[in-house]
Amino acid sequence: MNTYRSLNSIKNAIKAGETTCLNLVEFYIQNIENNKTLNAFAEVFTEEAIKNAKEIDAKIANGNAGKLAGMVIGIKDNICYKNHKSAAASKILEGFESLYSATVVERLLDEDAIIIGRLNCDEFAMGSANENTIYGATKNPLDNTKVTGGSSGGAASAVAANLCLATLGSDTGGSIRQPASFCGTIGFKPTYSRVSRFGLIAFASSFDQIGPITNTVEDAAIILEIIAGEDDFDSTVSTKKTDKYTYLLEDKSTKRIAYFPEFFENEGLDGEIKSTIESQIQTLKNNGHIVERVSFPYLNYLVPTYYVISTAEASSNLARFDGVHYGFRSSNANSPESTYTKTRTEGFGKEVQRRIMLGTFVLSAGYHDAYYTKAQKMRRLIQDKTNKILKDYDFILSPTTPHTAFNLGLEHKDPIVMYLEDIFTVLANLSGNPAISLPLARHSNGMPFGTQLMAKPFHEADLLAFSHNLINSL
């Protein structure tokens, strides 16, 4: 039985001769098979993972293995891996095999991580339940009648169920942190532009960010250290130096933390989550940190701003799916025009179509200024306010999600109900700041929930160190 929950414990076990990469991969493959009902994986790279495990075991024996030797990792189905399928859980990309690897994948492989498979998610990362997918919904490992959250639901489910050590997800409005909260794992979204997006199938380019889902903060730090930083293939990635995130975890200085009363007074927030976070605030104060109420006037404008800009960007990004160059083409296509229209109508799911329509609307002549430009101005106000608060404080503390994982198969009549799932997470994407969800407690209904910390742009080292100490004190 493999109970290793961190890369360090695995490395120690390998050193002590208790396990090998091959043992680990065989264990995970068996565990994936045993937990097939979770539907976490879209595909398992069985033979290849076994082959790589043997090679890395040999490297370890020779003393020339990379920093991630021993880490078995899964990648979300929207992260490209050369000569492997990648479909973003969409029919329109059925059969597509990537011609190149995402920068994050290259960097993981260079350090001898073993990629065990690709993970179920919402179609083009659009969703908060991991139910909008050609593979069928993923299930929450803690209760199979509940959703995992989304869109990186497979990624959170796989870590929670020990189907691999860690996963890479993507976070556009909360897609790493919300499922992490629902499944009781750590979910970390770095600062916008900290990690290259080259090879990430685009949803909303000014929001999308790749990040890890892990059991420990240490593993999140190790992964960030490897994947972050400059990249010749992404001109939007920051050239700022990356930190040695793993070495900085021991910082135990006292911090200044803000929390927004508007978030806690939100009528959608579950009472038990509210009171647990309030008592966490008290504990932080008792431990010498300064925790203060700070008013944030824009709570009810966050999700509207996000939906205008992100759907505009999505409608433009998804224009490339034309039925000509790759993926699915409708068999009803009999002209160039119908190649586009029939393919897109048959190939995109309902939620994706809804967002393309909204995005096309807000960008169309006559509505552009009233919606798109208006939302961009709003985004400026939100970012300015956030960073003004973070001038006086190190972190902003909030719940990650308003409630715990809900039941599978709820057919919401109103799409806005689902959009409001992102109410606490979307701020970090609008402003670009780094944010992490840490498992906080179990609700009396049995399901876990997380607490969210947000930091100044590029202050991942502070955020991870504080999170590391916080988790160890829980």
Place this chain on the structure above:
Amino acid sequence: MKITDKLIKEISALAKLEFDEKSAELMKADLEKIIGFVDKLSEIDTEGVEPLIYLNEEVNILREDKIKAVITQLDALKNAPQKDSDYFKVPTVLKK
């Protein structure tokens, strides 16, 4: 805002999507709800605020113009739903 059938037609033509009568009705109802929801933004005075367009602080990150990754013609055609040895194939454009 009232979403009309005409507007749904115009937007779907731009988006290269088509809806039958029933799904057009559903899309109309959804869009009306969502646009009503995002209309909340009009409550905030944004007069004189510069729109936030780029989230990255750096502009014009340049590198040497050297070829680094190459996709061959064969690679490029690999995922095409229909192709011949040199080209992507599409249904006939000009009818006889």
